[in-house]
Amino acid sequence: MAQPQVPVTVLTGYLGAGKTTLLNRILSEQHGKTYAVIVNEFGELGVDNDLVVNADEEVFEMNNGCICCTVRGDLIRIIEGLMKRKQKFDGILVETTGLADPGPVAQTFFTDEDVKARTRLDAIVTVVDAKHFLGQLEQGDEAQEQVAFADVILLNKTDLVSADELAKVEGRIKSINPYARIHKTEKSKIELDAILDKGAFDLKRILEFEPDFLEHGHDHDHEEEVKSLSFTSDRPVDPDKFQKWMGALLQLRGPDIFRSKGILAIDGAPKRYVYQGVHMMMDADWGQPWKDGEKRASKLVFIGRNLDGENLKRGFEDCLK
């Protein structure tokens, strides 16, 4: 019995950024949809609702010796349990604690076959506190990583900062991750279709989600520890060389590469080759065919820590014909 996969949205953000306000809104507003919400702190949500499930953020390391292959076993169990209910869901939201790395949540959806059969990772949504974000960047890696992982960013509490301050925060966000779509909000007020069912991890929708993905590079050469790098070329890609290079790269540098994605013009192939990765885990498939006379160009994006631009550039160029 083929059932549609339920989209799962991962909600991250620093303590006090406005995640709970957003979740309360989703649970209490009349939108005619049924969402299950998986939270860490039961008490924080004001609503008593059987669609809210308490999780303990239990991360385990895969037994394959890779330190970045971490998975949320509790999520696998909870999603399996939710799928037993008679009630069907329009979506599932997974809230992570303020200090959590979104990696293990995302990787769970790359790893577990049962979870993949019933659900699909839709997008990572990060709520950013406009007033405190710059301070939080100084306090540790979390605020920076949560932005780096994001597909959608709610730049929240904009009413608490001046226009200058807001522009500065937005600039910092873009210097870490220029690919996320930013929505400026007050009190986490946003239309749900701006954050839910975005298909950010859907290989078929990479272009739809980022219409300017191939248009121009946004690379910011700030001295950010976490940043994004993109590489483009009009020359066709040798698939064997690319596979070898990417495999070795992720093996070696996986822990530092938070997100990677790309659209490749493979030598002689009629279709685009698209891929998406979180740390070492990756999904890839053939995408839309190239149109007659269309310019065939490839583009790769990496978002991560301590990325060596020169090295990545050389690696990519070695894969070109």
Add this chain to the structure above:
Amino acid sequence: MKLDLGNPDWRQTLPPSRSVAADAPVVACAFSRDGKSAAFALGDGSVRLLPADVKEQAPAAGEAVHQGAVLSLIADPTSDGFLSSGDDGRLLRLSPDGSASELTHQKGKWIDKLAAHRDKGLAAASVGKMALVIDKAGEIREFGPHQSTVAAIDFSKDGSRIACAHYGGITVWSIGQVSLPPRRFAWAGSHVALKWSTDGKFIATGTQENDIHVWRIAQATDMRMQGYPAKVKSLSWSADARWLYTSSQPVFTAWPFAGKGPEGKPPLQFGDEGAGLISVIAAHPAAEFVAAGYDSGELQLGDIKTRRSVVLKMSDGSPVSCLAWSPDGFHLAVGNDNGDMLVVDLRR
């Protein structure tokens, strides 16, 4: 009376059975201690009771007893009713007529797994990182916390201990009056299924990474079986403890535990290949038979002595989610994700 899979009748007609449909997935099934009734736990929070005698009139479906989905169901070791647990955090005792009384309510938590020891009248439940043991009088004792949520739980043969599966291995607790420190058996990764062998000597787990791990309890040695294409979520020891049956293969797959054990030996495989993989496996409570449900919907019965097998139900695409033998081993209860409940009378 004996089950003889060599009887040609098996290939021509299906044994007498009763089939009932619900519009919620069947999560678990069990026969009562007296074998007179089969219970099916559903995703709408109800438990459907069907008489083992397939000709007897079945009572109507009852009201939901849990608020969300039922997560686990077993025979009540102290009566001819059942115990059920759900994602509403409640553990219920269901009388043979289906009426429910609450044993515990763990607000905001799920009670995932249940196990029972019939002779001692004990039940065990997993609640987050804790394991609960419930005695005949309904008194509850807690064991834990474990390092992560307890994913599976089982009693030792003599009912003096429980074993809990979690991240990084398993923990064995003595549940007698004297509290002894727990014994931990380590193996990295997440352990998602657990079964204590019917002779009490081994504990087998299925892992997140498609392996099986087995510990020899007395010697604290362990072994690992690899090569499954999916997680092994269902394990079952033969009544004589000579075989460990495992799910997640297209045919019956049994590891030999007689003599020196399975080290260096391949598993015994037999039976008709299903369209999919075995999703649930259940060894007969007394004899050499084994039943398998497939994720493609087939139901197959095997005899490990003669290596004969018969297909009781063809693929209908809906994964078999649960299987249970009656205590006398002449009836089978089967449920699937589509909400179909089946009671089969195997005497012919």
